[in-house]
Structures are given as structure tokens and as C-alpha cells.
Amino acid sequence: MAAVDxxxxxxxxxxxxxxxxxxxxxxxxxxxxxILYTLIKTIVSDQKxxxxxxxxxxxxxxxxxxxxxxxxxNVYTWLITLARxxxxxxxxxxxxxVETQPYSDEYEDKFILPLLKSNGKAVELRDALNKTxxxxxxxxxxxDAQQYxxxxxxxxxxxxxxxxxxxxxxxxxxxxxxxxxxxNLKENLSRGYSI
Amino acid sequence: MITxxxxxxxxxxxxxxxxxxxxxxxxxxYINAGGELPSNMGELQNIASMLPVILHAENPDSRLKDKxxxxxxxxxxxxxxxxxxxxxxxxxxxxxxxRENRKAGSTQDDKVLTTTEPEKIIVEENPEAPSENxxxxxxxxxxxxxxxxxxxxxxxxxxxxxxxEPVTPLRNTFxxxxxxxxxxxxxxxxxxxxxxxxxxxxxxxxxxTRDKIKPYERVITxxxxxxxxxxxxTPYRSTSTKERGKSFERAYKSKYxxxxxxxxxxxxxxxxxxxxxxxxxxxxxxLYLNFSSEIDNLKFNNDSLKQQVNDLSxxxxxxxxxxxxxxxxxxxxxxxxxxxxxxxxxxxxIISESQNKGYLQLSEMPELGQNKAxxxxxxxxxxxxxxxxxxxPSGRVQYFPFKIPQSEGSNITxxxxxxxxxxxxxxxxxxxxxxxxxx
Numbered sequence: 036m037a038a039v040d041x042x043x044x045x046x047x048x049x050x051x052x053x054x055x056x057x058x059x060x061x062x063x064x065x066x067x068x069x070i071l072y073t074l075i076k077t078i079v080s081d082q083k084x085x086x087x088x089x090x091x092x093x094x095x096x097x098x099x100x101x102x103x104x105x106x107x108x109n110v111y112t113w114l115i116t117l118a119r120x121x122x123x124x125x126x127x128x129x130x131x132x133v134e135t136q137p138y139s140d141e142y143e144d145k146f147i148l149p150l151l152k153s154n155g156k157a158v159e160l161r162d163a164l165n166k167t168x169x170x171x172x173x174x175x176x177x178x179d180a181q182q183y184x185x186x187x188x189x190x191x192x193x194x195x196x197x198x199x200x201x202x203x204x205x206x207x208x209x210x211x212x213x214x215x216x217x218x219n220l221k222e223n224l225s226r227g228y229s230i
Numbered sequence: 231m232i233t234x235x236x237x238x239x240x241x242x243x244x245x246x247x248x249x250x251x252x253x254x255x256x257x258x259x260y261i262n263a264g265g266e267l268p269s270n271m272g273e274l275q276n277i278a279s280m281l282p283v284i285l286h287a288e289n290p291d292s293r294l295k296d297k298x299x300x301x302x303x304x305x306x307x308x309x310x311x312x313x314x315x316x317x318x319x320x321x322x323x324x325x326x327x328x329r330e331n332r333k334a335g336s337t338q339d340d341k342v343l344t345t346t347e348p349e350k351i352i353v354e355e356n357p358e359a360p361s362e363n364x365x366x367x368x369x370x371x372x373x374x375x376x377x378x379x380x381x382x383x384x385x386x387x388x389x390x391x392x393x394x395e396p397v398t399p400l401r402n403t404f405x406x407x408x409x410x411x412x413x414x415x416x417x418x419x420x421x422x423x424x425x426x427x428x429x430x431x432x433x434x435x436x437x438x439t440r441d442k443i444k445p446y447e448r449v450i451t452x453x454x455x456x457x458x459x460x461x462x463x464t465p466y467r468s469t470s471t472k473e474r475g476k477s478f479e480r481a482y483k484s485k486y487x488x489x490x491x492x493x494x495x496x497x498x499x500x501x502x503x504x505x506x507x508x509x510x511x512x513x514x515x516x517l518y519l520n521f522s523s524e525i526d527n528l529k530f531n532n533d534s535l536k537q538q539v540n541d542l543s544x545x546x547x548x549x550x551x552x553x554x555x556x557x558x559x560x561x562x563x564x565x566x567x568x569x570x571x572x573x574x575x576x577x578x579x580i581i582s583e584s585q586n587k588g589y590l591q592l593s594e595m596p597e598l599g600q601n602k603a604x605x606x607x608x609x610x611x612x613x614x615x616x617x618x619x620x621x622x623p624s625g626r627v628q629y630f631p632f633k634i635p636q637s638e639g640s641n642i643t644x645x646x647x648x649x650x651x652x653x654x655x656x657x658x659x660x661x662x663x664x665x666x667x668x669x
Contacts, residue, residue, distance in 0.1 A: 044399075
């Protein structure tokens with residue numbers, strides 16, 4: 036089996052993880068743990084919590100690798116979305132104080148595993164990191180309100196209803212703001228590159 | 231089932247992950263049922279997943295990888311079952327990872343992944359270490375065992391438990407990215423490559439409940455992170471973006487998040503608040519008492535000093551006056567002598583007729599009762615007495631000033647000091663303490 040090195044693509048690593056190659060999983064960890072941990076820690080704001088979630092994410096990857104769509108091969112988006120879903124689910128459970136729905140395989144498949152069903156272009160970590168500056172610029176070009184709505188939704192894990200309560204505005208307004216913010220972000224990004 | 235339009239409305243919130251469970255379920259059912267989705271959903275999902283790159287990157291604790299490995303070890307049976315039922319054949323992978331490569335030393339992968347200074351790790355105890363009777367043969371071994379039972383003798387018994395190695399110890403692999411951005415990150419994610427050295431370390435895993443089982447050992451390599459604690463964070467985001475982010479957070483938090491800050495305050499435990507308040511109150515009381523006592527002392531000292539200053543000032547003024555009188559050309563000094571009432575008493579008058587004033591000095595005079603005072607008299611040629619003043623010697627001030635009527639200066643013949651009521655008398659009484667006359 037070929038070695039995992041700097042030229043090995045994310046997709047190739049995922050394929051090897053799918054064959055339960057432990058070194059491939061380690062390579063995936065080495066490659067992605069920083070950005071996943073950064074994201075999770077931002078959402079949960081606690082180091083130990085974030086570490087637990089990150090380790091859970093890699094267990095999910097190991098157990099549910101067959102849910103990844105190798106035909107589309109969008110490794111970066113799948114992993115980021117998986118980590119975010121897990122982190123947000125954890126803090127929502129913690130906030131509510133009760134387990135409204137038992138955490139099961141079915142629950143995990145339904146609410147934690149990413150639902151990437153459309154025609155997005157496959158993105159790898161190196162692509163994402165190369166576009167950091169564009170992303171910063173695109174975010175900066177949004178209004179403060181749009182940035183804040185994205186922040187509340189994506190990084191604080193609030194639902195539309197919770198955002199509406201927090202900002203004291205109707206849910207319909209929140210929906211509208213989210214749609215406009217994402218649309219504008221996409222337009223801002225398209226000025227420099229396309230994803 | 232929701233309609234296409236409703237699904238399209240949910241897509242944006244779904245992309246940002248802010249749908250509640252109800253809407254999420256509806257959308258998932260719609261998608262799983264093959265419902266049509268907007269063409270830009272994939273692109274929006276990619277855009278949303280790009281958001282984390284603007285965060286300040288932070289590396290997880292280096293020990294986290296071991297924790298992940300332990301978690302993966304716990305699900306070994308599940309994975310083994312998947313491998314047995316699946317089309318893939320991971321036996322060679324595990325065999326290579328866990329046995330052959332390690333026996334032969336570092337693998338090609340190791341060469342790629344190993345980083346700078348290796349670090350020895352000794353795991354004191356591993357409660358999850360498989361026992362002899364436990365079914366601890368992992369997929370790779372299982373496969374090998376199934377294929378060639380006779381080859382078991384090639385595998386030392388003590389290695390049975392170590393074959394599963396979901397991940398090998400720490401190695402950072404960000405060296406794979408050679409973009410400009412990653413050169414910036416190189417300090418954190420550097421994979422030493424050719425410059426790195428390896429060192430064999432031994433990992434001992436002891437089974438605490440089974441003393442007879444010899445701890446098994448395995449040879450591993452482990453990197454030492456090349457970054458320092460202070461360099462642990464690498465800015466993904468420019469300063470301007472960070473400031474901007476803070477700015478919009480501040481702006482909105484000040485506008486919308488009053489309730490949140492109130493809730494945080496309400497979150498403090500009442501007993502803690504009360505305890506802190508009591509401690510604060512006690513501390514303030516002690517401080518107040520200390521300061522109050524200190525202030526009283528300072529006030530007393532201040533009053534004493536003021537009194538001393540006053541006394542000195544009076545004394546100085548008297549001395550000055552006496553000096554002026556003594557320097558005048560017509561100064562007269564009259565000695566007063568004691569009488570039968572107080573033979574040891576003495577007095578002295580210093581008079582200047584030109585200045586029409588004088589000083590009385592008293593000594594060895596007895597203390598008078600309450601509401602009594604000494605009164606100085608001068609006798610005129612016609613036998614009448616004229617009061618020059620009432621005095622109360624305190625023992626400190628020895629000189630008492632008095633004034634002489636201008637018209638009588640040269641007519642004075644005799645002086646008396648008598649005991650009189652405190653407010654003085656119109657005529658001298660019977661108790662004469664001192665007498666004296668001009669020569």
C-alpha cells in the first residue's frame with residue numbers, strides 16, 4: 036500500500052480509511068485535527084469539551100466512513116460539517132439539560148452526519164486554506180448585521196428561533212437575513228474565486 | 231412532506247446549521263425521498279464550511295491522539311464485524327501496520343510522518359489492555375489467523391494485544407501543503423521530514439487486575455511538537471478581520487445582548503454573592519475602625535501640637551514685649567515681696583511709663599481656690615487704689631501683661647497683689663500676698 040505523504044489527497048486518505056487503514060486515519064487526524072479542533076472549540080468554548088467532541092468525531096469517521104460519498108469526494112466539507120454538527124448537537128443537549136432524543140445510530144445518521152446531496156465542487160483542506168484571505172475579505176464586505184447573524188448561526192449554534200429571541204426580531208426576519216447574508220457572501224467570494 | 235418551495239426556504243438555514251430538529255427532520259425526509267433541491271445548495275454548503283478558516287487556529291493537546299486511539303480500541307469488535315461482512319479485506323493493512331512494519335523498523339509511512347524529536351512515553355496502566363483469555367485478536371490478526379493458523383508461532387504471544395493500532399503516535403503532516411499560507415503555518419504544523427530523527431521508545435502497558443500477565447511492550451515513535459506554547463495559535467484571520475469581528479460583536483451585543491448579560495449575572499450563586507458581600511463588609515468595618523483610631527490619634531497629636539504652638543507663640547510674644555520694655559529708656563523694675571500670708575512668694579514688675587504698660591512676674595505663689603484670682607493694684611498719692619488686672623497663674627506662663635493709665639504713670643507709689651474673686655474687685659481685699667514700691 037502506498038505511503039501517506041504530502042501529495043496524498045484527502046480523498047485518497049478517506050478511501051484508505053474506508054479500508055480501515057489505521058495509518059490513513061492517523062494521517063487524516065494529523066491533517067484535519069487543527070482546523071476541526073479550532074472550529075469545535077469556538078463553538079463549545081471549553082478545551083476538554085472540545086477534545087471529547089473531536090475524539091468522538093474521529094470515532095464517527097471510523098465507524099461511519101461508509102456514509103461518505105466517494106463519488107462526490109467532498110472530503111473537507113464533509114468533515115467540517117460533521118464536526119460542526121457534533122459540536123452544536125452537544126451544546127444544544129447541554130443547554131436543554133435533558134436528552135430530548137436518545138443518542139443512537141439512527142439519531143447520529145439523521146442529525147450528525149452531513150447531508151451533502153447536491154452538486155458542490157469537491158474541496159480539500161489545502162484548497163480551503165489557500166482561500167483564507169478571500170474568505171476574510173468576503174466576510175468583511177458583509178454588513179455587521181449579516182456577519183453577526185452568520186456568527187450566531189454557525190459559530191454559536193443557535194437555531195433560527197433562538198436567534199430571533201436573542202435579537203428580538205421575528206423568525207421570518209432571521210430567515211431573510213440568513214438568506215441575504217449567505218447570498219452576499221457567495222457574491223463577495225465569487226469576485227475573487229469560485230468554490 | 232414539505233413542498234419544493236418550503237425546502238428551498240429551509241436550505242439557507244440548513245447550510246448554516248441553524249434549523250431546529252423539526253425543520254431538520256422535514257428537510258431530511260424531503261431529501262431522502264428524492265425531493266428536488268436548489269442547484270446552489272452544494273456551493274452554499276462549501277461556502278459555509280469555509281467559515282472556520284477565518285478562525286485563529288489552535289492545536290489540540292498532543293495527548294488527544296492517544297485518547298482517540300483508546301476510543302477506537304473500544305469499538306474494535308464493531309469494526310471487526312464490519313470488516314468480516316464487508317467486501318474490503320483490511321487484514322493486510324492491519325498486518326502491515328501492527329506487525330511487519332514494526333518488526334522491520336520504521337515504515338515508509340513512518341518516514342513520511344515522523345517529525346522532529348521523538349519523545350518517550352510510558353503508559354503506566356491501561357485498564358483496557360486485553361487479557362490472555364480475552365478475544366483480543368484484531369481484524370488483521372484474525373485474518374492472518376484464519377488464513378494461516380500455523381504462522382502464529384511467528385508472532386510472539388505478548389504482541390497479541392498490541393496489534394491493534396488505530397493510530398500511531400503523534401506526527402504532524404501539514405508539511406504536505408506547500409502553499410504560501412502553509413509556509414506561514416509551518417512553525418506549527420511542520421513535519422520535519424529529512425531533518426527529523428527517530429528514536430525508539432518503549433511503551434509499557436500493564437493490566438492492573440492481572441499481575442501474572444507480563445506487561446507487553448511495543449516499539450513506537452513519537453514526535454515532539456515542534457511548536458512552542460506561545461506559538462500554539464496561528465492566526466488564520468487578519469488583524470483587521472479580527473477587529474472587525476470584535477466590532478460587530480460589540481455593536482450587536484450592546485444592542486441585543488443586555489438580556490444575556492443579565493442572565494449571566496443571575497447565574498451567580500446567591501450564597502456566593504452574600505458571602506462575598508459579608509466578607510467585603512467585614513473588611514470595610516475593620517478598615518474603618520483602624521482608620522478611625524488612627525485619625526483620633528492624629529487629631530489628639532495635632533491638638534497637642536497646636537497647644538504647644540500657641541503657648542510658644544504667647545511666650546514668644548511676651549518675651550518680645552518684655553524685651554521691648556527692657557530696652558526702653560524709662561524702664562522700672564520693681565521687686566514684690568511676700569507678706570505674712572505667703573512669705574516665700576515673690577514677684578516682679580517691669581514697667582515702662584513711656585509705653586504705659588508693664589509685666590507682672592509671679593513665682594512661689596500658692597494655688598487659689600475656685601473662683602479666686604490674684605489682682606494687681608497700684609496706689610496713687612491720694613491713697614486710692616487702681617486695679618491693673620486680674621491674673622490666674624497656671625504655672626506655665628509666668629509673665630502677665632498690664633496697662634498703666636497714661637495720666638497716672640509718674641504718680642504711682644506702691645503696688646499690691648491681693649486675692650480677689652475670680653472676676654476681680656473694685657477695691658483691694660484683706661488678703662495681700664505681695665507688696666512693693668517705686669524707689
